[in-house]
Structure formats: structure tokens, C-alpha cells
Amino acid sequence: MKKINNLKIISTGHYVPEKCLTNEDLEKIVDTSDKWIFSRTGIKNRHVIENPDIENTSDLAYKASLNAINKAKYDKNKIDLIIVATFTPDYRSPSVANLVQAKLGLSHKEIPCFDINAACAGFIYALNVALQMLNSGNYKSALIIGAEVITKFTDYTDRNTCVLFGDGAGAVILEKTLEDKPAHFFTASQGELDKLIYVDEFVHMNGKEVYLFATSILEKSIKKVLNDTNLSYNDIKTIIPHQANLRIIQTVAKNLGLDMSKFFINIGEYGNTSAASIAIALDEFMMSPDAKPNDKVLLVGFGGGFTYASAILTI
Ligand code: UT7
DSSP states (O other): OOOOEEOEEEEEEEEOOSOEEEHHHHHTTSSOOHHHHHHHHOOOEEEOOSOTTTSOHHHHHHHHHHHHHHHTTOOGGGOOEEEEEOSSOSSSSSOHHHHHHHHTTOTTSOOOEEEEOOGGGHHHHHHHHHHHHHHTTSOSEEEEEEEEOGGGGOOTTOHHHHTTBOOEEEEEEEEOOSSSOEEEEEEEEOGGGGGGEEESSSEEEOHHHHHHHHHHHHHHHHHHHHHHHTOOGGGOSEEEEOOSOHHHHHHHHHHHTOOGGGBOOOHHHHOBOGGGHHHHHHHHHHTSTTOOTTOEEEEEEEETTTEEEEEEEEO
16 A cells, blocks of 8 residues: 655746747748648647747746746745756756756755656656655655756757647646645656657657557556546546647547546647646646646656656645
């Protein structure tokens, strides 16, 4: 029997750059069409930075954090742990989390700040690490961020990948709690599948293979976390999947016998923002009238690695 850990979501926030890159804009750059992109992926738009010298991953992460802090009028000095999930950091070192600490004016605090790279599953991985650290009793308040500037690594001559990705960041402030707010995680990876999607100078992907893997692993990850908690679909208010392709989510819904209304979808506006995708969607769900105290939400994602993860949180 797994130990039950409680986790309280104090606040959530997100930030995306103002500049938009629509399907029509992409039609002028590569041999593609709005019809192809929308019908194959569900994407209409993405938010993208103007220039990484002016706006980079840490800036998006900082703005998403400020959004979360301001919404709850939270005393930022309480934060004693910062983790950023990203595969597109400003530098190889220092971490984006270090830069966010400085931007928030928390450099005087001797707190651990570090990044996690688990690609599109990174935000769930980071939440899981935060849960363990909060429950160690050594930390009280964690700022967890998923942030990406994927356009830095996008080859705009490759129509197979460039139509998919956007930039953005989502943040959550978590505290350990004595309230009944159980949190459960499943985090895993299959390292031998590294070549299906990888990043060097640019993102490279075998779309078809990733698609097939994604549908089966999302189904498996959803079932796993429900099984581990003895919960059913009826106990879950909404499933927040990684927003990679609407058709992947539709296939998963069909195979699980679920209505699409059970899934939170925002891919049309943002495209695939990797580690930021679930974080942005979680904030948008939390701001919606559908979110009620003590609802259970199921997060599920997959990405390069392959990594995959799911979680059930009580809001
Ligand atoms: O965050 C996690 C990582 N990524 C994913 O989850 C992506 C998973 N894969 C996918 O979402 C889909 O495989 C894609 C959206 C990437 C591609 O869709 P598809 O239905 O699997 O298309 P395809 O790769 O089989 O390509 C079909 C055709 C090809 O033309 P031919 O060979 O049939 O003549 C492609 O060259 O579509 C062509 N094509 C395009 N046409 C117009 C590929 N990209 C484009 C494009 N515009 N942007």
C-alpha cells in the first residue's frame, strides 16, 4: 500500500508571449496549409517569442510565477524551493530555476533551485519531486514551473515539426497540508526510444511512431494512476493531457470509452509547448467555473525519452 501524501495547490498562473504565429503565417514560410495543420493536429495558433536575446525561457517562467503569486497575493518570501521543468533553458548552466529565483528577488534566500528535463512529461515529474521534498518536512512552499521557448530549436524549413510547437510557461505554488488533499503520481520512461524524438540544434521527430507510442502510453498512464488509487473515471472532474495533437487525445478518449468533454483542451491556441503545456492547461482549468474545491484532476503526459507520467491531484 502506497503512503498517501497530501498536497495543496495554493495558486496557479501562466504566461505566453504576445506574438502569435498562425497557420496562415506558416503557409507563407513552408509548404503547408491551415487545412492540413488543423485537420491533422487541431492547432490554429501558437504564441512565440520575438527574440531570445529579449525574451527567453526564464522570462516566461518568471512572468508565469508572478501571475501565480499575484493571483493569491502570496508572500513570495515563503517560497523555499523552485523547480523548473524545461528542455529549452536559457543556458546549459545556470538553471532556469536559478534565474527565476533572481528575477523574483529571492537570491538572498538560501533555497534549492534546479531544473528537470523530462521533456513534455517534465511538469508532472517536477510536481512529483516537489511532493517528495515537501513531505520530507524540510520544505514548506514550492514554486513549480513548466517553461519552454521551443522556437529556439525549431527548424522553420521542416514542415513535419515547425507547425507543431509554441512557447509558453505555467506555474503552480504548492504547500504541504494536513487537509485531505491526496496526490498520487506515476512517472516512468523507456530510454531506448531516444531517437523517435530528440533535440540537438533542432527538434527531430518520427511523427508517426511518436503518435502510435503516445496513444498507447497515455491510455496506460491514465489507467495506472486510477488503478493505484482505486478511483474511477467518475471520480475525476477533468483529465488534463499534454497538448501534442488533438487526434491523439481523441483516440485515447475513444479507446477508453470517454467523452471528449472529460478532457481539457487548449491546443488550438498554443500548439505543443512541451513541459509548459500541462502547466498552462492546469491554470486555465483552475480559472474556469468548472473547477470546484476538492475536485480531482488527472494530469497525463508523454515526451522525448520516452518519458511519461500521470498524476491525480485534489484541488
Ligand atoms: O510532444 C510530443 C511529441 N510530438 C507528438 O506527439 C507528435 C506525434 N505525431 C503527430 O502528431 C503526427 O504524426 C503529425 C502531426 C506530426 C503528422 O501527422 P500524420 O497524420 O502522421 O502525417 P504523416 O507524417 O503521415 O504525413 C502525411 C503527409 C506526408 O505526405 P505524403 O508522404 O503522404 O505525400 C507528409 O509529407 O503529410 C505531409 N506533411 C505535411 N503536409 C502539409 C507532413 N507535414 C505537413 C505539413 N503540411 N505541415
